[in-house]
Amino acid sequence: MTKEELIKKYPLVFGNKVERTPYALFGIECGDGWLWLLDKLASYINDILGEKICYIEERDVEKKFYVLQVKEKFGELRFYWQLEGNCPKTFEQISNAVSFAEYLSNFICEECGSINAETRDINGYLMTLCDNCYNIRLLVEDENGN
Numbered sequence: 001m002t003k004e005e006l007i008k009k010y011p012l013v014f015g016n017k018v019e020r021t022p023y024a025l026f027g028i029e030c031g032d033g034w035l036w037l038l039d040k041l042a043s044y045i046n047d048i049l050g051e052k053i054c055y056i057e058e059r060d061v062e063k064k065f066y067v068l069q070v071k072e073k074f075g076e077l078r079f080y081w082q083l084e085g086n087c088p089k090t091f092e093q094i095s096n097a098v099s100f101a102e103y104l105s106n107f108i109c110e111e112c113g114s115i116n117a118e119t120r121d122i123n124g125y126l127m128t129l130c131d132n133c134y135n136i137r138l139l140v141e142d143e144n145g146n
């Protein structure tokens, strides 16, 4: 799956943009290895927004979800978002799911998506990689003279 395919798959999640936010300007800014994790997260958020999973008292409230930024920081996924509409329970549910996905990203290779990954220090820059992708990255760093 590509980033473009992921964005098209979940219009409720990825379709709305706030002008001049990193997401509006640059789209999804992390390695492709995390796309399957983002796919599962977006699927869950989509079900909440699409009312498959919904609190009865919030069923008729109009909700609009915005992604503000998706990136990597200190080897971990960062997923910034906002929700329009007065839906405290929905907000909490999405918050919890996003936090858990960010936590899981610490164990998923950002390059290839393998779950045998850990956060590595590469010349002071933290990245979550599997052994294989880590070794490739070290070779590339060497060739660049670092």
Ligand SMILES: [Zn+2]
Pocket (backbone or CB within 6 Å): 109, 110, 111, 112, 113, 114, 129, 130, 131, 132, 133, 134
């Ligand atoms: Zn890998």
